[in-house]
Amino acid sequence: MEERRLGRSGLLVPVVGVGTWRTFDVRGEKALTDSRNRVDEALEAGANLFDSSPMYGRAETVLGAALQGRRDAAAVATKVWARSARDGELQIRAALGVFGGQVEIYQVHNLLAWREHLPRLERLRDQGRVAVVGVTHYDPSAFEEMAQVMRTGRIGSIQVPYNPRQREVERLILPLASELGIGVVVMRPFGEGDLMRRVPPPRALEPLRPFGVGTWAQALLKWILSDHRCYVAIPATSRIGRTTENAAAGEPPWFGEEERALVSRLACA
Secondary structure, eight states: OEEEOOGGGOOOESSBBBOOTTTTTTOSHHHHHHHHHHHHHHHHHHEEEEOGGGTTTTHHHHHHHHHTOOGGOOOOEEEEEOSEEEEEEHHHHHHHHHTOOOEEEEGGGGGHHHHHHHHHHHHHHHTTTEEEEEEOOOOOOGHHHHHHHHHHHHHHHEEEEETTBOGGGGGHHHHHHHHHHHHEEEETGGGGGGSSSSSOOOOGGGGGGGGTOOHHHHHHHHHHTTTTOOOOOOOOOOOOHHHHHHGGGGSSSSOOOHHHHHHHHHHHH
């Protein structure tokens, strides 16, 4: 799988990672074993960036347990999601404990109290315990504020939704990220599942087969990753085998304008 350096940070990441929202918020021995099996598959496929958050229930704890004994093989992106610096400190301390004292990408989730949390994350970056500091948001109404944070020069990554039906980031966020050398992590590549509810027939994907596309999920991921302002997409799945399928979209060749237009038409039909 292709790897890209996350903006000016220099952190090398696979272009396809794994999201843990819902899928790692689990309990019970079988569920925990399933989570470890999904981590096994992701590492085998080269999709070794795992994104989590305290907002996702038990996901951080479950992911940390699944990475025991092989933490060095993975890159972890997680978040602080708290209204005060004190509560944020408690979250950060807990996450560092779960992830072996280090987090590769530490983000302020949904820009919540970002002025309070950035100083702590910057200190951790200076100490070498965090590689990249970033922010996230899912709502286009917050993109002006996100742009404000980007212009401070204090962050190295952002996480935003992007897919053929959600293209608001193209107006301001992606051009600004490119200008400032900020890495872009793409959430919701399948539109929280909406884009997978009406899968185009196989014949519609025939023009994409020379690009290594055999499934609709691969077409959507390659649509995102063919915009080289985007560094990594983080689809979540609970099905064994799906991560391997997703990871296959992380290989060139990349789409040109014609292929991206075709995927957009199919997604919006």
